[in-house]
Amino acid sequence: MPETGARIVDVHHHLASGSYVDAVSGKVDLRPIQQRILRNGAPQQSLEDMDRAGVATAMISLTTPGVWFGDVALAKRLARDCNDHFARIVADHPGRYGMFAVLPMPDIDATLAEIDYALGQLKADGVAFFTSYGTRHLGDASFTPVLEELNRRKALAYTHPCRPDCCAPLLPEITESAIEYGTDTTRTIVSLLFSGAAGRFPDIRWIFSHAGGTLPFLIGRFMGLARSPEFAPRLPQGVLPLLRRFYYDTAQSAHKGAMPSLLNLVAVSQVLFGTDFPYSTAALHVEGLAQCGFSAADLQAIYRGNAASLLPHRVR
8 A cells, every 4th residue: 555645546436416427327237346336426425435555646537428319408418417427526626636537429510519618618638438339449530529629638538448338248257347448448549549549639548448458369360461562551650650659548547467567668757546436436546557567657657647748837
């Protein structure tokens, strides 16, 4: 455990509004993994978890199933309600929380309007995407107007995995979070790379969950694909320079299997502390990182320093 005053910043921390809970409860199969977040509308348990591990500030975001159920009006209403709720939590607990705004994707007009409201009026710290919407990942051409606007704003874009429509439980007894979440994180990173979007919109500052999913283990294949005649013009420097600009959190990945693999791909400066609360705890992630062989300076960078460079107004 870190000593008191470690002042960790958690960039992967989930809460939800009561209205969201009521709306979603009738639209999804509330398996136990989903019930935890749907019961967690107030920050009391969140603050207790933070305090036990020395987390000073947590960046609130909404987890799956998100706000898209095929109804634009509902998505707009739920996104606005969640963002207003998150903003109240931030205001009511000075210094303890920041927020990544919920977006009513995949509707473009509604999303652009919510970006303007959340970043302009609510002063959100960034926006939160899911890795896919239906069968479309974030590099899909239909999402270009959203990426253009975020690039113009030099915005911070956090992403959270989900199960795409293509991949309903292939192993019915295994929860989708066990395999599909990490896999879909990799799919959306690849989508941004090979569509050329990552190169065209260099001022978006991307955060990917769970150490980039399966990215470190498939990097050789992606490097080879980038040299092919089809993709080389879009990736003249290959994939590594782009991947090394992205940020990756430690949520569910603070162990010797994931961290050394990620650190063979990117510098410590690109790693952010994340917990996936309430699905895991800050204490477990602190303990896991302590076993990964990091120096004290590297741990402090992961705990706080790297987040401070992205969120200087929030992390002082």
